[in-house]
Amino acid sequence: MKKFYIETFGCQMNVHDSEKVIGTLVSQGYQQVETPEDAELVLYNTCSIRDKAEQKVFSRLQQFKREQGKGKVFAVLGCVAQQEGGKIFERAPHVSLVCGSASYNKLGDLLVQIERGDKRVTGLSLDTDETFETPMTRRDNPHRAYITIIEGCDKACAYCVVPMTRGPERSRTSESVLEEARRLADAGYTEVQLLGQNVNSYRDSSDRGWDFARLLRAVAGVPGLRRVRFTTSHPRDFVRDIIEAIDDHEVLCNHVHLPVQSGSSSVLDRMQRLYTRDQYMRRIEWMKAARRPIAISTDIIVGFPGESEADFEATLALLEEVEYDSVFSFKYSKRPNTPALALEDHIPEEEKSRRLTVLQDVQRAIQLRRNSALVGSTDEAMAEGFNNATGQWIGRTSQNRTLNFTHALHTAPGNGDNLIGRYLPVRVTRAGANSLAGEAVLSAN
Ligand code: 5AD
Ligand code: SF4
Numbered sequence: 001m002k003k004f005y006i007e008t009f010g011c012q013m014n015v016h017d018s019e020k021v022i023g024t025l026v027s028q029g030y031q032q033v034e035t036p037e038d039a040e041l042v043l044y045n046t047c048s049i050r051d052k053a054e055q056k057v058f059s060r061l062q063q064f065k066r067e068q069g070k071g072k073v074f075a076v077l078g079c080v081a082q083q084e085g086g087k088i089f090e091r092a093p094h095v096s097l098v099c100g101s102a103s104y105n106k107l108g109d110l111l112v113q114i115e116r117g118d119k120r121v122t123g124l125s126l127d128t129d130e131t132f133e134t135p136m137t138r139r140d141n142p143h144r145a146y147i148t149i150i151e152g153c154d155k156a157c158a159y160c161v162v163p164m165t166r167g168p169e170r171s172r173t174s175e176s177v178l179e180e181a182r183r184l185a186d187a188g189y190t191e192v193q194l195l196g197q198n199v200n201s202y203r204d205s206s207d208r209g210w211d212f213a214r215l216l217r218a219v220a221g222v223p224g225l226r227r228v229r230f231t232t233s234h235p236r237d238f239v240r241d242i243i244e245a246i247d248d249h250e251v252l253c254n255h256v257h258l259p260v261q262s263g264s265s266s267v268l269d270r271m272q273r274l275y276t277r278d279q280y281m282r283r284i285e286w287m288k289a290a291r292r293p294i295a296i297s298t299d300i301i302v303g304f305p306g307e308s309e310a311d312f313e314a315t316l317a318l319l320e321e322v323e324y325d326s327v328f329s330f331k332y333s334k335r336p337n338t339p340a341l342a343l344e345d346h347i348p349e350e351e352k353s354r355r356l357t358v359l360q361d362v363q364r365a366i367q368l369r370r371n372s373a374l375v376g377s378t379d380e381a382m383a384e385g386f387n388n389a390t391g392q393w394i395g396r397t398s399q400n401r402t403l404n405f406t407h408a409l410h411t412a413p414g415n416g417d418n419l420i421g422r423y424l425p426v427r428v429t430r431a432g433a434n435s436l437a438g439e440a441v442l443s444a445n
Helices: 012-027 051-063 065-070 078-084 087-091 101-115 162-166 174-186 212-220 240-248 265-270 277-288 309-322 349-372
Strands: 002-008 030-032 041-046 073-077 095-099 121-123 144-148 191-195 227-231 255-257 295-302 326-331 378-387 392-397 403-406 423-431 436-440
Touching: 002 012, 012 030, 012 041, 012 078, 012 101, 012 144, 012 191, 041 051, 041 078, 051 065, 051 073, 051 078, 073 078, 073 101, 078 087, 078 095, 078 101, 078 162, 087 095, 095 101, 101 121, 101 162, 144 174, 174 191, 174 212, 191 212, 212 227, 212 240, 240 255, 240 277, 265 277, 277 309, 295 309, 295 349, 309 349, 326 349, 349 423, 378 403, 403 423
Parallel strands: 002 030, 002 041, 041 073, 073 095, 095 121, 144 191, 191 227, 255 295, 295 326, 403 436
Antiparallel strands: 378 392, 378 423, 392 403, 423 436
């Protein structure tokens, strides 16, 4: 049997793509192994969102260059593959396959070419209307499953490679999404996460023509599912119906990830984000006015070209105003073929680092404050794992907080019932900036 090894970089879309790629390989008679040394086919599913992510794959390829003579075949998939295309063969001549995510539906054929001995096989076309659906997705997590609802991106944020690496937007039909959700629930999954670069611009490709809020309500109604998450949202397309759906359906997790990128309208304008600070804040107000307490998280880029000290301070003020439950923050990184390259006033690296540190300190204090206010409350946690070092179950709440907990009766996975995959009420006893700790509440009987 032919053996393959795959390593995945980047976002959840990539993680899920790899699950589908693995399913495709297994259906073609390949077997997955744990180390590249054991494999005949080594695949890297790559990310190019920032320069650092892109460099990782080239350092991996360098590392294994000497293996070339041993008959291994190397494949570069994903966003770096799409971005660099055939140039990868020049930089790393031992690579035989370069394939972007919009061409994965041709992966089976491309593998056949590789097996025939072809040395430079590419799948780089972006002109597809299809999403990558395969009946053979290989999922490793037995409780949470990803479902792609929309692929690609039609926005043109000035800093971002994704419209180039993942191609134009295309949505699945609501029926195929629901069918997959039902199948997963029947197989025992209780949590699903709907994925897309911009889930809010979902538009059913069948005659039903459902929008995202309508799809959410329907997925929430699938028997057996207890948690439905979705990511990522774009503020411009984030409509009030989505919040109403969350209010109406307990199954929809009360957490929204709404990347703002900057708190300054002039920076937002230069980023081509298509909303102002005020328009963004209106969406935050909708969420704060919801009946359920909705946790809010965001992404921020510091040091975008031309970001002044005043712009940066507007971002810090926004953090204080929104009081996010969590923030992913990044230094602006120049990306090939993006509009922002043409902008002036690039910010020096040390200044970007300084701003990032200041921002992360401000946010850490906000999170500590917010989490501390939860001490004494009870929330439902899904046990996702067990930490041997601390003797705690690793839990997650609907709001997407990490809530680690002890259980008086179940002290370790081997001792009696394993709690992993179960939903339990947990009383919060301690708070940190990034997680909560507590004790499972035992039922009265
Ligand atoms: N530089 C830094 N961060 C970026 N992101 C996207 N492109 C860049 C870039 N060129 C960030 C954005 C996005 C997240 C996934 O990555 O904040 O929301
Ligand atoms: Fe990285 Fe963006 Fe591609 Fe995801 S879509 S792998 S974050 S470049």
